[in-house]
Amino acid sequence: MSVETFIPGTEPSGTDVPALSVTDAAQEHFRKQLAEKPDAAIRLSVKESGCTGYKYVIDIVEQKTADDIAIVLDNGVNLYVAPDAMAMMRGTTIDYTREGLNRTLKFINPNVSDECGCDESFSVN
Template identity: 35%
Template sequence: MAIHLTPVAHARVQRFVAQTPGALGLRFGVERTGCSGWGHVTDLAREQREGDTVFEQEGVRIFVDAASLALVDGTEIDFGKHGLGETFTFKNPNATAECGCGESFTTDEDHR
């Protein structure tokens, strides 16, 4: 099991955490949303919650809740320009399809 940050994403998360008092790392997971069903969610983690799995990459901690873990395991998180702004992007090996706008995804489990 692993979540991987690209060097650009790692630097961005490291900067966000350093600039935010009380931040412990990145919180990463999914929620039901969009056309296809699941959307990736990122935020700063301010606490470790019961059931969290914590990954660490070169001093940056990534907190994933138990309900999201199977859906995001193996994901590579990148950061870069997207349209007119900058955002995190995700290469999730568990996603079997995405909606047309790329904001949500489905997995094989969703089709059973």
């Protein structure tokens, strides 16, 4: 058994790889989502779903749970990440993209080993 210490913003090995990166476009998207709820925050988690294993869950919450990892984005938005999600998302970049008329949050996750064909679910190593 090993114990891992989490230092927000870095990998446990001490490298300067961000635990989680959020692009300016995604930060602005989150800010707009919270515009009418100034005391709320964005919470990221994962749940079992789909044919491949897991899916990302994004919720607007009033407060973090006791174990959530709190990250304050550059624009002041509070982002809470469930500990089990952080284990799967370490090194992920979250982006907000426009493709034609569609706009979507994209998770560029280096830990993903497989994705279903419809991008609904993923698995990690």
